[in-house]
Amino acid sequence: MTMDALAALCDRIASAAARTRKLNLLADYLRTLDDGDLARAVRFLSGSPLPDGRKLSVGAATLRAAAASATGWDLELIRFCSRVAGDSAEIIALLMAGRSAGLPLSLSGAEQHLLALAAERSKARKQKLIEQWLLAYAPLTLKYLLKTLTGMLRIGLQAKLVEEAIARASAQPLELVRAASNRSGDLAEVALAARHQTLDRIQARLFHPLDFMLAKPLESMPDGVLDSGPWWVEDKYDGIRCQLHAAHGKVRLFTRGQEDVTASYPDLTVPLSAIHPPLILDGELLVWRDGAPQSFNALQQRLARKRLTPALLAECPVAFIAYDLLYAGQTLLLNEPLERRRALLESLPLQPPIHIAPQRRLASPQELDALFEAARARRNEGLLLKRAGSLYEAGRRGGAWIKVKRALATLDVVITAAEQGRGRRATMLSDYTFAVRDGSRFLNIGKAYSGLTDEEIRQLTRLLKSLATERFGRVVLVRPEVVLEVAFDGIQKSPRHKSGFAMRFPRILRWRKDKPPEEIDTLDRVREIYVASL
DNA sequence: TATGTCTGCCCC
DNA sequence: ATTCTGC
């Protein structure tokens, strides 16, 4: 089977609106593949094309550079076209029509190309490899070969639907496929096992990450959900979600994206090599100093470090706050109720740098406000509510865990610039840069797109075009007249914007047609919020 | 060698 | 991360 056929399938899936139609198309296709291609196709479609999750380190920018080099076209022009089309891979594929040789490409050939790209360390040589593909393969094939690089197929189908298609193609119950997928962590393995009716033989393995159970955000505080039964409460820590595997002196730390980051945190993992009985902990990685959790910003300085200096380890030492136990005593505990997992967790002889997250029973929903404030006073993000008796639903964002966060504040700001969107928003100005007032000047403080409906974005696009003063490629500067109310979860000093501040998780609450720009919030107000948040 | 900009992403 | 949208 060929990459060309897979590409054609992707196009058909993209143009099918109904998810059941997408599923049927994929299931029918999967049935036609031999075992080797089944594994490859599943990896390609689920967004992790390489067998062991190796990194490609190639993004849209590199693709455009390769395309410019292969065609002789101006890079700026390609950038512009990509922007209009909303997708670099698509436009590059079109560009190669009539220029590439149109050679056939098998799935295993495509996989070999990706492996070669991952193995190549030099950025320039990565680009050279891509140039060679561009000249060799047909546009449609290129389109999806390139899309797999950036990990965004944008055909309305990702890993979860691939799971469903596997279930359908093999006539196995979806729940069995999902459970096996969690135990395995490798959808290709699952597809093969489903085909051969051996899903039950897939075992969870220590030192292979399980999926994480996620929490659903609580929309409004006084919500009826909490009346449904007893709940447990913990602080929500502002670190990185991690799974810690330990057994027989070996320790591994995995992130939510299943990345093995053990090597980056010797100050956590080396002391744990004394642990012998096998266990898997779920919890949060934090910088921990003077007996207290430090900011997420401190932790960020430990991320993706190639070299760990003693100074860094001394300045930003990490700890692990454990709040769940997924494996112990040779047993997977996912289907044990929360209270049992918790009791086992508390019975373990864990020592710093591992801590156990304090947990208490929520007496009544009225208690939430006070608990929330207390958590914030401890410099934590908010609360995590866990339904009594709930099981560990790996890979799901079900209602059994609820996270309670609140915006730090809101600001009334004015739009100073707008940017063309991507994908289905490619024809609209969907991305707004906004400013606060400082005397008679407007100083940018952030960008946001979310919070407006598609209809509002359409209206705003029209209005902003009429307010345009200058255009720099994809960015339109506008007269500062449109006022928005934006919410955000944090604020910090940043060179990113003229105001000297930037927001964490900015989102638009509403379009304030009632407010003139002279009355928006000021830089002084921003400083007040900043100081108060320290 | 020092500094500035771009890129992709163990992250949130 | 957040938010909206189609199914």
Place this chain on the structure above:
DNA sequence: GCAGAATGGGCAGACATA
């Protein structure tokens, strides 16, 4: 209610340029 898509910020590291 789920899954997908489109978008925020900061960071280290890589590369470009002085």
